[in-house]
Each structure stands twice: as C-alpha cells, then as structure tokens.
Amino acid sequence: MSQSKVQIKNLYKIFGKTPKKVLAQVKAGMGKPELLEQTGHVLGIQNVSLDIPEKRIQVVMGLSGSGKSTLIRHINRLIEPTDGQILIDGEDVLSMSDKQLREVRRKKTSMVFQKFGLLPHRKVAENVGYGLEVQGVSDSEIAKRAQHWIDRVGLTGYENHYPGQLSGGMQQRVGLARALATDAEILLMDEAFSALDPLIRYDMQSILLELQDELHKTIIFITHDLDEALRLGDKIAILRDGALIQEGTAPQIVLTPADDYIADFTKDINRGKVIRLKALAAAGSPYDGAMIDGSTVLADALLPLSQAPDQRLGVTDANGAYLGAVTLTQAIAALQG
Amino acid sequence: MEFFEEFPSLGRKTLSGMKQAVDETFKGFSRAYGEQLENFFDPLLRFLIWFEKLLEATPWPIILLVVGGLAWIGSRSWKITAGSVLAFVVIGVLDMWEDTMATLAIISVATLLCIAIGIPIGILMSRSDRMQAIITPILDVMQTIPSFVYLIPVVMLLGIGKVPGLIAVCIYAIPPIVRLTNLGIRLVDKDVLEAADAFGTTPWQKLWGVQVPLALPNIFAGINQTIMMALSMVVIASMIGVKGLGVPVLRAISNQYLALGLMNGLAIVALAIIFDRVSQTYGKRLQAYRQGGK
Numbered sequence: 339m340s341q342s343k344v345q346i347k348n349l350y351k352i353f354g355k356t357p358k359k360v361l362a363q364v365k366a367g368m369g370k371p372e373l374l375e376q377t378g379h380v381l382g383i384q385n386v387s388l389d390i391p392e393k394r395i396q397v398v399m400g401l402s403g404s405g406k407s408t409l410i411r412h413i414n415r416l417i418e419p420t421d422g423q424i425l426i427d428g429e430d431v432l433s434m435s436d437k438q439l440r441e442v443r444r445k446k447t448s449m450v451f452q453k454f455g456l457l458p459h460r461k462v463a464e465n466v467g468y469g470l471e472v473q474g475v476s477d478s479e480i481a482k483r484a485q486h487w488i489d490r491v492g493l494t495g496y497e498n499h500y501p502g503q504l505s506g507g508m509q510q511r512v513g514l515a516r517a518l519a520t521d522a523e524i525l526l527m528d529e530a531f532s533a534l535d536p537l538i539r540y541d542m543q544s545i546l547l548e549l550q551d552e553l554h555k556t557i558i559f560i561t562h563d564l565d566e567a568l569r570l571g572d573k574i575a576i577l578r579d580g581a582l583i584q585e586g587t588a589p590q591i592v593l594t595p596a597d598d599y600i601a602d603f604t605k606d607i608n609r610g611k612v613i614r615l616k617a618l619a620a621a622g623s624p625y626d627g628a629m630i631d632g633s634t635v636l637a638d639a640l641l642p643l644s645q646a647p648d649q650r651l652g653v654t655d656a657n658g659a660y661l662g663a664v665t666l667t668q669a670i671a672a673l674q675g
Numbered sequence: 676m677e678f679f680e681e682f683p684s685l686g687r688k689t690l691s692g693m694k695q696a697v698d699e700t701f702k703g704f705s706r707a708y709g710e711q712l713e714n715f716f717d718p719l720l721r722f723l724i725w726f727e728k729l730l731e732a733t734p735w736p737i738i739l740l741v742v743g744g745l746a747w748i749g750s751r752s753w754k755i756t757a758g759s760v761l762a763f764v765v766i767g768v769l770d771m772w773e774d775t776m777a778t779l780a781i782i783s784v785a786t787l788l789c790i791a792i793g794i795p796i797g798i799l800m801s802r803s804d805r806m807q808a809i810i811t812p813i814l815d816v817m818q819t820i821p822s823f824v825y826l827i828p829v830v831m832l833l834g835i836g837k838v839p840g841l842i843a844v845c846i847y848a849i850p851p852i853v854r855l856t857n858l859g860i861r862l863v864d865k866d867v868l869e870a871a872d873a874f875g876t877t878p879w880q881k882l883w884g885v886q887v888p889l890a891l892p893n894i895f896a897g898i899n900q901t902i903m904m905a906l907s908m909v910v911i912a913s914m915i916g917v918k919g920l921g922v923p924v925l926r927a928i929s930n931q932y933l934a935l936g937l938m939n940g941l942a943i944v945a946l947a948i949i950f951d952r953v954s955q956t957y958g959k960r961l962q963a964y965r966q967g968g969k
Contacts, residue, residue, distance in 0.1 A: 414873055443875035455870030459888045459964055469874040471884075500964040520874070 343392040349422035354379030397571030405580035448517040452529035469520035487515035507538035610637030619653035619662035727780035749953035778919035797856025840917030851900035859893025895958030
C-alpha cells in the first residue's frame with residue numbers, strides 16, 4: 339500500500355463542560371452511555387487511529403451519531419480534539435498556529451459539505467473561485483480556473499446563476515468544483531452526496547470516480563450508505579459510538595465482518611458486485627486451464643465458471659501472475675455468505 | 676402603624692442634598708468640558724449647516740428631480756417614484772417646502788451618523804456574547820427613557836441648537852440599527868460559516884465577505900427603523916432649536932391651530948412613508964438571490 343497522507347493517532351473527542359477531566363475515565367474504559375449518565379459528557383471520538391493512504395479514497399462509514407462527521411472535522415481542525423494527534427504529510431496539525439492552520443486549509447485540504455455550504459449571495463462562478471479569492475489569487479486567474487472546474491463538473495452555462503436557482507445535485511457540483519479549484523491534495527467529503535436523491539447520487543459518485551482516475555487526490559469520504567462506501571472506497575473504516583470497529587478493503591469488510599454489527603450492515607448488499615475473485619483464489623495446486631482476471635466481481639464470473647470444463651478457473655492478478663484456482667461451488671457459497 | 680402607611684423614604688433633606696450634589700457635579704463637568712465638547716462636534720455642525728443650506732438653496736425643480744431619481748434607484752417602481760414626487764409637490768403647494776428641507780437635512784445627517792456609529796457597534800456586539808450582554812441593556816434604556824430626560828444633560832452640556840438636537844435624535848434612533856446588525860450577523864447560516872472556515876478565511880475576510888453581506892437584509896431593516904424613529908423625534912428636537920417641520924407643529928400645540936398641526940404632521944408622515952417604501956423595496960432587491968430571481 340502507498341504512503342500515509344493523513345495519520346490520525348489515538349484521537350479522543352469528548353463534548354461537555356470539562357472534557358479534559360473525564361478523559362482519564364474514558365481512557366480507563368468507560369463507555370458512551372455510562373459517561374453520559376455519570377458525568378453528562380458525550381463521547382464523540384474514542385481512541386481512533388487511522389492511516390489514510392495517499393491518492394486513494396478512504397471511506398469512513400457509520401450510522402448517524404457514530405462520530406464520523408466529527409472525525410472528518412478534526413483533520414482540518416474545524417473541531418479541536420480532546421486528546422490525540424493528527425498528522426498531514428507528517429506535520430502535526432494540532433500544534434499549528436492560526437496562521438499555519440489557515441495555510442493548511444487553503445493549500446492542502448478542501449472540503450465538500452452535506453448541506454453544500456455555498457455562499458447564497460454569490461453566483462456560481464464566484465462560489466467556485468471562493469477558495470482562490472481567499473488566498474489572494476488575481477481576478478483573471480480566478481476566473482480562468484473557476485471556469486475550468488465549472489466545465490469539468492458539467493455546469494457550463496450556469497456561471498451567473500445563484501445557488502438558490504439550482505437543484506440540489508447541481509449545487510453539490512458547485513461544492514465539488516469549489517473544493518477542486520484550490521488544487522488541494524486532500525479532499526474532505528462530509529456526507530457529500532447524502533442529501534441527494536439516489537439517481538443523482540449515483541451520477542455524482544460516477545463524476546467523482548471519473549475525476550479521481552485522473553486527479554489522484556487523497557479523498558476522505560464520509561457516508562452512512564454502505565453501497566456508496568463499497569462503490570467508492572479503496573479502503574473503508576467503520577465507526578460505531580465514536581470507536582473504529584473495522585478497517586479494510588470492501589471485500590474484506592463483506593467477507594470477514596469483524597462483528598455482528600457489521601455483519602448486519604453487510605447482509606443486504608449485493609455481494610456479487612462487491613466480492614472479487616482474487617479474494618477467493620485459494621493458493622495451492624497449480625491449474626493449467628483457462629485463466630480469469632482476479633478483479634472480476636463474482637456476478638460477472640459465474641457464467642465463465644459454469645462454462646469452464648470442470649467448472650474451475652485459474653485466477654491471475656493485475657500483472658497476469660497466477661494466484662490460485664476458484665470453483666463454481668466456492669463462488670456460489672461466497673455469494674450466499 | 677405609621678411605618679406601614681407611608682414608605683420609609685430617605686427624607687427630603689438627604690434627597691435634595693443628593694440631587695444637588697449630582698447637579699453640581701454635572702454643572703462643573705459641563706463648565707469644564709462644555710467648550711471642548713462643542714469644538715468636538717463642530718465639524719458635525721458645519722456639515723449639517725452646509726447640507727441644510729444646500730437643500731434650501733437648490734431650486735425646487737432640481738430637488739423634485741433628485742427625489743424622483745433616488746426613489747427610482749431605490750425602488751425601481753413607477754408607483755413609488757410618482758408617489759414621492761407628488762408628495763413633495765403637495766408639500767410645496769401648501770408652503771411647507773423650507774421646513775421640509777430643514778427636516779430632510781437633519782434626518783439625513785442623523786441617519787448617516789447612526790449608520791456610521793451603529794453598524795460597527797452592532798458588529799462588535801455580534802462577535803462577543805459579553806459585549807452583547809453589556810450593550811443590550813444600554814440600548815433598552817436609550818429606547819425607553821423619555822426623551823425629555825436625556826434632553827436635560829444634552830442641553831446643559833451643549834446648549835440649545837442643531838447639534839444637541841441631532842444628538843437627541845441619534846440617541847433615540849440608533850438602537851434598531853445596532854440591534855439588527857447584531858441579529859443579522861448572528862443569524863448567518865452556521866454551515867456557510869463552517870465552509871468559509873474550511874477554505875482558510877481570516878476572520879476579517881469572513882466578516883466582510885460572508886457575514887455582513889448575508890446580514891444586509893437585516894441591516895437594511897435596521898436602517899429603515901432608524902429613519903422612522905428619527906422622523907418621530909422631529910417635534911421634540913424642535914423644542915431645543917432644530918429647524919424644520921417640528922417648529923410649526925409645536926406652535927400649533929401651544930396656540931391650538933388644528934389645521935397647521937395637521938398639515939405639518941402629515942408632511943412628516945409623507946416623508947416617513949417615502950423613506951420607508953424606498954428603503955424597503957431596496958432592501959428586498961438586495962436579497963433577490965433568496966427568491967431565486969436574478
């Protein structure tokens with residue numbers, strides 16, 4: 339795996355009057371309900387450590403109240419943690435002065451919000467150029483770069499509209515263009531597509547994946563939707579009650595859920611579209627028949643498997659190297675979970 | 676028994692001693708600093724006089740044109756523009772032109788002064804809860820204390836004339852603009868502010884680029900209220916030597932001239948309605964983006 343871009347180390351966030359005082363109790367193992375009952379403090383983040391790889395999409399998933407939106411706001415310090423460390427490119431974000439922090443927010447990170455967070459009194463082009471304007475970039479340069487990103491997200495012709503005149507999906511395209519316009523390497527997306535209806539959401543995911551193929555940003559994507567997580571995430575982390583309970587790739591989460599909570603989550607998803615053959619390929623006896631690419635999802639592998647002479651196929655990795663063999667029976671078993 | 680029938684007050688001697696002490700102190704203060712204060716307000720007085728003379732010296736057709744033009748720029752409505760010009764024509768025909776110009780002068784200067792002082796105070800108030808806790812009761816006092824009460828120290832300090840009148844008008848008229856600036860900034864959507872923060876805005880950029888522009892509709896409502904309240908002070912201000920429509924009203928009260936009182940009173944009302952309609956429609960146009968219009 340590539341290098342870590344953002345590292346979160348033993349992060350704690352407690353909301354309340356004297357969070358520092360109750361921190362020791364939390365560290366000693368007090369849970370969220372007891373903490374609330376005994377001290378009136380709310381446990382937001384509980385000892386979360388997460389290495390976020392460079393140029394990949396890291397999804398953080400959890401139900402509402404799991405602390406995922408709190409977590410993402412720690413990365414650019416919109417929320418101050420109670421304890422712990424956050425490193426961006428090895429630099430400690432928490433020890434930065436206001437000025438240094440502003441520099442990070444201007445140049446290194448940019449953010450897309452669930453409720454869009456657009457400036458209602460500014461036109462689309464002025465919204466997209468906002469991050470650059472804050473940095474003091476010249477007007478002509480802003481206009482040029484804003485136009486580029488407006489075109490890229492498919493809003494050409496809407497430059498002079500106000501956000502209030504656009505649909506939700508279009509407003510979020512403005513939000514995305516605004517975030518991309520600063521050329522920041524890290525894109526923080528807080529439930530960016532959750533407010534959109536399913537079809538538009540799917541479109542936006544496609545736009546994001548398309549852009550990512552070319553831009554290779556480090557994206558931290560928060561969602562409560564497992565389908566979205568599985569579709570977008572190179573890596574997925576699952577939060578519950580502010581604690582990290584599982585971390586891994588999509589097939590890892592689906593095939594080996596860490597506990598019943600996650601198993602419950604994953605039981606309704608379409609496993610055929612998530613699990614790839616390479617996860618099933620058992621190293622062992624060599625196979626001399628037909629080969630199939632290991633990144634094929636199960637749904638697409640069933641037909642070739644059933645047509646193979648002994649209903650068995652060899653699996654190769656992206657470079658064509660042999661990984662192992664898979665049988666139709668194995669594939670069907672994996673589908674049923 | 677006597678104790679319960681009458682409230683045990685301090686007694687006349689003590690009280691009159693206290694009152695005298697306060698009076699003497701203030702008189703001493705005004706003797707010592709009155710002149711400096713007058714000098715301090717001198718630029719304001721000159722500006723006011725200059726503006727009044729300008730309005731009075733300008734030929735009436737030009738004033739009518741300017742009134743119509745401003746009404747049009749503000750409201751973009753033929754009805755309001757025509758109504759404003761017509762009101763001024765009627766005022767002129769009924770021979771109240773000069774007084775109206777004087778009133779217009781003091782109202783304009785008072786409003787400008789209130790904006791210049793009130794908006795910064797409102798911004799200050801919106802930025803700290805402690806400032807809000809300190810300023811709010813002061814504004815309450817300014818709005819509810821009978822005007823005659825603060826006329827006393829103002830007149831003691833500055834005598835009778837335009838400046839004390841202006842100050843009296845401002846004391847009464849400034850609270851709405853302070854309050855609504857504060858309110859407007861505090862009501863700006865938290866999500867928008869968070870987004871601004873996330874892109875690395877400095878507090879100054881956030882204030883002028885996000886908070887004030889989004890608070891403008893409320894600030895405008897405040898300016899509107901300030902103008903209305905300033906107009907309602909015209910009669911009281913005329914008691915301490917401010918020229919304008921208040922003077923004939925005052926004369927009408929003391930001599931029981933019903934027609935004179937009504938005419939000048941209605942002229943004040945006409946001014947109020949013009950200011951109100953024009954500034955309100957202008958404020959509405961400022962927030963066109965909210966209705967999805969262009």
